[in-house]
Amino acid sequence: MDLKKIFLKDACPTKVGGQAVLEGIMMKGEDRTAVAVRLPNKDIHIKTEKLKEPAKWMKIPIIRGVGVFVGSLVTGTRTLMYSAEVLEGYDGPDAVEYEEDKLSLWLEKKFGEKGAWNIMLYASVVIALLLTVGIFIILPTAAVNWLGHFTSSEVLLNLIEGVLRIILFVLYILLISKMQDIQTVFRYHGAEHKCIHCFENGLELTPENCQQFYTLHPRCGTSFLMFVMVISLILFSLLGWPSLVWRILSRLLLIPVIAGLSYELLRWAGRSDNLAVKILSLPGLYLQKLTTAEPEKQHLEVAIAAMKAVMVSPDTPCYEGVCDKDGKLIQEEKHEEEPSMEEKKEQKEKDADSKCL
Template sequence: MKYSGIGGQAVIEGIMMQNGNDYAIAVRKPDGDIEVKKDTYVSITRKHKFLGLPFIRGIFSFIDSMVVGMRALTWSCSFFEDDEEAQPSRFEAWLDKVFGEKLEGILMSVVMVFSFVMAIGIFMVLPLLIARFCKSFIHSETVMAILEGVIRIVIFIAYIKLVSRMEDIKRTFMYHGSEHKCINCIEHGLELTVDNVRASSKEHKRCGTSFIMIVMIISILFFMVIRVDTIWLRIVSRIVLIPVIAGVSYEFLRFAGRHDSKLVNILSRPGMWMQGLTTTEPDDSMIEVAIAAVETVFDWRNYLDETFPGWKENSAGIQGGGTGGACDEKKHKGAAGHDHAAAAMAGNGETE
């Protein structure tokens, strides 16, 4: 695997791919055509050099990924509105009158803040409160920290399992798989074709799902060491330390995305196991959408020329051998592993 610097995330019936400041959203419209939009976003860490320092850049890169992700999601949703002719409610009309063109940005900010607060409550505070029920018969602070972390992981798995029952989410997870497969295809020196992408792995070390898993594991290590007496101080510590934990997790994910050693692959394995919940094998039409997004923001041919000299000859040899351009999936399962904090590091030219 050779690092490419591109990343992205799945949206409604489509894919967002990001390369540096450029990102592209490709969506399969209801009529079957693929619509592609290209735009730019300069990350906070590039505008302010201090915020791009190690262990600081993680939380701001995550904010960048949320901003770009919400933009992409909003645009993809615009193709699937239930009733475009429906009259807006009085409240909607009032909001539009008061805020005008700023309304979309304000709503986006409100949704992001609400989502962040809910995530803190569900995945950081709730596990602590549940674990306290066991305090009467578990007297070891270390065991309590481990229990809290396990509860946090169980809640996350249950949440993913619950939302994955929705049909739209199932298809989004399929698009998520196509995003990973496209990046794995390129980063293993293969021509970006539907056949090669289909045979590539749907796991990747730079995935946002892996980031979340790393955050939960590192939080266990932090809270085994940092101990306070009262429940309120414990809650405050969980909230205050989020940027620190996110910063450390980001640095590990960034390092893992650039290295392919056995140790890195072993340490990345829990996150890649978790990707089994958020990625599903896509169909060829989804792969075509992912390829369209990649080609809009990334010159993969030039990348292969520089990183994998002779790739054209290898591709010709594969096709001549009657494999239809497909790669050996077993080889890629072990070496590869990729929403999306994902596009966070891509926005900084670092990861997916």
């Protein structure tokens, strides 16, 4: 691994980030997000949305990391569900027939399409959180509990628990990487990183320019997860080795603190290239070798289309439609005009009048 190709000296770090989804990529810019999905006919479906103005407390160090962590879970799940919806809704000549499950049909009948969507979204987030906590927080500390009969070293017990947690996480990544759909997602993940590297180095966004960069990036969410593992190992070691119940409770209560610290460390790693940052970033970068794969031209084209869709002037209206491989809109499905100040004022007065009535 050549760190000089990851912590690029002449690069200009940005806040642009992304996420690989089913057959596509979500890019997040300064004021909007764009989800680009490759359709079976090779066109690219793109949807852009304005970002909400962040709350004031989102500027407070540590605390903002908790908000970003929770927000990323919700946004990530929503984006994955949206990409699946786009592929299911495609009705072209190469369309694949998808049969809606009975639960989805029942929810839509009971709560409507939008209500069913929200229920499935937040249920997915809750289930993901419960599984994550159960497998990567509770299981390791419970599994190591019996070792207390063989050693009284609190440092050793906490170290074994932390190492076991990291091993479980790596095994999980290795296991899902065997799935063909996940391998495709990893290619899009690599394309996302290459595209961001290309943009941060001031080069024209072309597949050829993007391809020269590494699939590894210091601001990747995978590195964030590795920071979480390492910081949790350090913090939990400071708590000693109390009873199993107190260990589980303490680990659950410290999740926000760990998420906040990990986020600040990731931000620092993304805008600095000193030796300390490189050393701290190594575990996450090695983990990225498992979650990214070398993309092909078709994957890079999707990443570039998503990047171009978010790197526009703030007054550019959002849209949803089908684009060609160069990201040029060829069929618009929805168009969202940002309301003017006068329109916002009128709507506010109408809402106030309706409340009075």
